[in-house]
Amino acid sequence: MTIDFAADISTIMDTDEFAVSVTYDGGTVSAIFDNETLPVEGPGFVPIHQAQPRLTARTADFASIAEDQALSIGSDNYKIKAWIDDGTGVMEIQLEKV
DSSP, rough: OHHHOHHHHHHHHTTTTTTTEEEEEEEEEEEEEEEEEEEESSSSSSOOEEEEEEEEGGGGTOOOOOOOOOEEEEEEEEEEEEEOSSSSSSEEEEEOOO
């Protein structure tokens, strides 16, 4: 039996709730933006923290996704570096700020 998550995903991706507007592929889509800092290995004993910007978005909104495609969030520009489609209609997209 298939469960239709479309209504739930639309609620989560609503810009009045959790999401932001993203300019992508000539249009505007809604997605949840996160810019968490993560520790990465560096020289010596002190960990280095690096920003890891990412989007959680509807898979249908990024049907033509490709590495190094450009998108913007507010006044910041990013390139798509990697993505994971979880099979429920939602994907996580790792970004690089340019």
